Amino acid sequence: MSTDPTLIDETGPAPARAPMIDLTKAHGAARAYLVHCDRDGTGELSAASVRAVTDPVRGIGATGIIRLVLSSVLGKSGPAWFVSAVSPSGGPAVVSTGVLRVAAAYLHTSGEVSAGEGDTIALLSDAGRHYVTYRDGQYGITVGAWRGLGGTKTLDEGFNATVAVSGLDEPRPGLQLDVGATHTIVALESADELAGLDLSAPTRVEPATDGTGSLAFVVPLGERDVEVIGAGGAVTGSERIGAAQVRLATADGAELLGDDYAAAAATVAVRHWLGAEAAAEWVVLTPGGSQRVIVHPSRSVEVAEEIVFPATIAWKAQPAQPVQQA
Known part of the structure; x- marks a missing residue:
């Protein structure tokens, strides 16, 4: 290419430069998003820019992009x-x-909204209003109320399904619960048994569900009393908290790093098996990370987790083209 300055046309307009936008990486349990705070609503990204920036090789890599605009x-x-x-x-x-959860955590940590311990952060989407609770450095949202299938008799028996999965020598009993969808929960005896499951193979569930829910294989790890620290730093009491290790999958052979609704269903099942005195709050350990699940007396279930923002990256992105009015 010639660099002779006499051959460079400087009379025409300079080529338009793609704007730089700030994207903040957010890590939650089994998720990695990019947050785009577009206060005035003028920075919607083109599909090509989204594909480029979420690509783990050519871009930053992410599960998706979350856009925040002033309502x-x-x-x-x-x-x-x-x-x-x-x-x-x-x-x-x-x-x-x-x-x-990521949206609420970003707005809170960036100072766009204020929230103290136990406060809720209100958000709006096309689906309506949502409320995220800030507590103990985590962000929780109610995933709905749980419902037993088959009536009180089935719940009293503790099981209403049979699950055959690769890695176990025989089918195991399971409990199907509705938390947003029908999930099937199977209790295992040890972490070794849980680790030995091959969840890449199809799993047979009877009765079969409609496929919208997940399978949860759970090992209860026990319960213990922990001190409750008040606002002044003094111990104000204690509460009982349980812990469980969980692996999640679809029936057709795809392991999931995380699923809020299945984690909620697994916690409800464990509490049901342990009896009325079981802890209401549980730490659920999945391959995607740790979540806190709280089962309220109303049967609503809250799933909370810590959100980490490791970096903010300036990205040269092509905005979406405005829609031409007819």
């Missing part, structure tokens, strides 16, 4: 911030409980 800019009433999500393909994604 007033969009002409929406209610909570101050509107949340939307984009999948790595560049298309719209469901604003899941994981997305909402």
Whole structure:
């Protein structure tokens, strides 16, 4: 290529440069998002930019992009911030409980919203209003109320399903519960037994579910009393907390790093098997990370986790083209 300055045309307009935007990496249990705080709503990214930045080789890598816009800019009433999500393909994604936790954590840690211990952070999405609770450095959201299948008699018996999975020498009894979908929970005796499961192979569940729920294989690790520290730093009492190790999968042979609803169902099942005196709060350990699950007396279940923001990256991105009005 010639570098002769006489051959360079400096009379025309300079080529447009793609703007730089800040994207903040967010890590939760089994999730890695990029948060785009687009206060005035002018920085919507093109599908090509989304695909590039979420690519783990060419870009930063992420499960998707979470976009935060002031609701007033969009002409929406209610909570101050509107949340939307984009999948790595560049298309719209469901604003899941994981997305909402990350959105609330970002707004809280960045100072865009204030929340003290036990306070809720209100958010708005196309699905309506959402409330995320800040407690003990974690962000929790209610995933709904649990419901037993088959009536009181089935719950009293403790099992209503049979599960055959690769890695176990015979089918095991399971309990099917509805928490957003029908999940099947199987109790195992040890962490070694849990580790020996081959969840890449299809699992046979009887009765079969509609496929929207997950399988949860759980090993209860016990319960213990922990001290409760008040606002002044003094011990104000104690509470009982349980712990369980869980692996999650779909029936057709795909292991899941995490699933809020299945983790909630697994916790409800363990509490049911242990009896009325079982702890209401549990630490659930999955391959994707640790979550805190609280089963409330109303049967609603809250799933909470810590959100970590390791870095903010300036990315040269092509904005989406504005829609032309007819």
